[in-house]
Amino acid sequence: MYSTTQHQSPETVVTVSSLGKAYKIYNSKRDRAKQLIFQNRRKYFQEHWALRNISFDLRRGESIGIVGKNGSGKSTLLQLICGTLKPSQGEVIVNGKIAALLELGSGFNPEFSGRENVYLNASILGLNKQEIQERLDDILAFADIGNYVDQPVRTYSSGMVVRLAFSVIAHVDADILIVDEALSVGDAYFTQKCMRFIQRFQEKGSLLFVSHDANAILSLCNRALLINQGELKRVGKPKEVIEDYTRDLQKRNLADQNNKINRPERMKEQENTAHMKRQSGVQYTQKNIENEIMKWSDYRCKLINSSNLANTIVITRFDETLTTRETYGGEKAEITNVELENIETNKTIQNIKGGEIVRLRLKFEARTAIGRPIIGFILKNSKGLTILGDNTNNSISENNDFNAFEGDKVTTDFVFTVPMLQQGEYMISVSVADGCITEHEILHWMNDALLLRSQCTSIAAGLAGVPMHSISIEIEK
Numbered sequence: 001m002y003s004t005t006q007h008q009s010p011e012t013v014v015t016v017s018s019l020g021k022a023y024k025i026y027n028s029k030r031d032r033a034k035q036l037i038f039q040n041r042r043k044y045f046q047e048h049w050a051l052r053n054i055s056f057d058l059r060r061g062e063s064i065g066i067v068g069k070n071g072s073g074k075s076t077l078l079q080l081i082c083g084t085l086k087p088s089q090g091e092v093i094v095n096g097k098i099a100a101l102l103e104l105g106s107g108f109n110p111e112f113s114g115r116e117n118v119y120l121n122a123s124i125l126g127l128n129k130q131e132i133q134e135r136l137d138d139i140l141a142f143a144d145i146g147n148y149v150d151q152p153v154r155t156y157s158s159g160m161v162v163r164l165a166f167s168v169i170a171h172v173d174a175d176i177l178i179v180d181e182a183l184s185v186g187d188a189y190f191t192q193k194c195m196r197f198i199q200r201f202q203e204k205g206s207l208l209f210v211s212h213d214a215n216a217i218l219s220l221c222n223r224a225l226l227i228n229q230g231e232l233k234r235v236g237k238p239k240e241v242i243e244d245y246t247r248d249l250q251k252r253n254l255a256d257q258n259n260k261i262n263r264p265e266r267m268k269e270q271e272n273t274a275h276m277k278r279q280s281g282v283q284y285t286q287k288n289i290e291n292e293i294m295k296w297s298d299y300r301c302k303l304i305n306s307s308n309l310a311n312t313i314v315i316t317r318f319d320e321t322l323t324t325r326e327t328y329g330g331e332k333a334e335i336t337n338v339e340l341e342n343i344e345t346n347k348t349i350q351n352i353k354g355g356e357i358v359r360l361r362l363k364f365e366a367r368t369a370i371g372r373p374i375i376g377f378i379l380k381n382s383k384g385l386t387i388l389g390d391n392t393n394n395s396i397s398e399n400n401d402f403n404a405f406e407g408d409k410v411t412t413d414f415v416f417t418v419p420m421l422q423q424g425e426y427m428i429s430v431s432v433a434d435g436c437i438t439e440h441e442i443l444h445w446m447n448d449a450l451l452l453r454s455q456c457t458s459i460a461a462g463l464a465g466v467p468m469h470s471i472s473i474e475i476e477k
């Protein structure tokens with residue numbers, strides 16, 4: 001059932017209750033025709049439940065991101081909410097005007113010109129002719145497709161279709177905006193324009209947003225849903241849901257990888273690994289660049305660091321007994337310690353200032369022979385956005401005959417300048433993998449191995465700051 005009644009809290013704009021959709025799958029056109037003739041007396045199709053038992057509320061001013069693998073049912077859910085599909089079970093109650101950007105160009109007539117399609121779409125979305133005329137210039141300026149506006153839409157590139165479609169929904173005063181993956185089609189400049197529009201829209205409107213871009217979900221949404229094989233697997237904070245989703249994807253990649261290597265090849269691999277030359281106490285250092293990068297500091301750092309804008313970052317130590325930390329793998333390699341060290345005293349540090357050089361030391365123990373270890377880390381903020389990350393692939397693993405044997409204790413050091421960080425909490429996650437960057441098996445992954453708390457900052461804009469070498473102003477009169 002789909003309704004636009006008010007039987008819901010005024011703060012709720014969409015209520016989805018026990019929603020399900022079964023598509024009818026016919027084996028042949030003949031079966032489809034027979035079904036038309038015999039109607040409900042006999043069944044000539046199989047049912048494919050694309051979505052089952054989905055319930056959630058979208059509240060006024062809230063933005064929900066929806067993630068899930070291809071074919072998990074995200075588009076079906078959005079179409080049910082927009083009313084372009086009928087549910088097989090459950091109901092959707094909508095309280096407000098929806099504007100949706102669903103499948104590419106689905107609302108456009110390909111034979112009509114862009115201008116005609118603007119009239120058609122905007123009137124479907126509730127604007128009268130005069131309102132459309134008043135907004136036409138703004139709509140066309142936002143779409144920025146030049147003279148193509150008077151050409152049939154079938155001659156448009158997919159990027160142009162999305163520009164025009166987004167531009168229409170951005171100008172119809174919707175209460176609820178529904179966007180399905182469409183922004184990935186546009187160019188970066190247009191995507192940024194849409195993002196700015198969405199951010200302004202969020203001040204009063206509600207958003208449902210499907211994207212495979214985790215950073216877009218993390219930066220735009222207050223809540224996220226994870227759909228898996230048509231079922232709601234998780235509802236929660238975007239960071240937690242995205243982590244759940246990426247973990248699923250990584251596990252699936254791992255399983256695919258394992259299936260790809262058939263048994264004889266696997267045995268051959270193990271034999272090769274067993275013949276690896278055993279080396280002990282070997283250091284794999286690309287180049288000692290510590291002295292060079294020492295110079296890399298902000299010319300204002302003395303002043304800033306003695307002021308209350310000093311970017312002091314407090315580090316919570318690695319605790320191997322912590323059971324709440326998310327980790328997977330650990331059987332073939334086990335990360336035993338992660339710490340940040342002062343590069344002069346070699347001592348573990350509990351705080352550092354943004355712009356200073358630090359050594360991230362990661363230790364792991366090989367539980368089996370590892371042919372091509374890749375050791376890496378990423379630094380994320382509390383929303384889950386990745387600030388930076390690196391791994392040994394581009395330096396050590398690729399250039400050297402580096403391998404580890406069962407029982408080896410491996411220490412990896414990353415020496416780098418910590419960027420200035422916005423105030424807030426940050427996490428360092430670490431991993432050990434075997435393979436190359438494009439094809440590898442993750443042996444141990446540990447989320448939130450270290451917690452960093454940035455207490456104050458002098459960053460003017462952006463997620464992180466780089467040391468400024470100089471700032472000068474010249475005035476010509």
Ligand SMILES: Nc1ncnc2c1ncn2[C@@H]1O[C@H](COP(=O)(O)OP(=O)(O)OP(=O)(O)O)[C@@H](O)[C@H]1O
Pocket residue numbers: 023024025048050068069070071072073074075076077
């Ligand atoms: N018209 C249809 N007839 C039959 N099956 C369909 C139809 N539309 C979608 N499906 C099936 O329903 C399931 C969910 O599809 P849906 O497009 O909603 O997934 P999705 O999560 O949006 O996928 P993607 O990320 O690839 O866009 C899939 O198994 C798909 O094959």
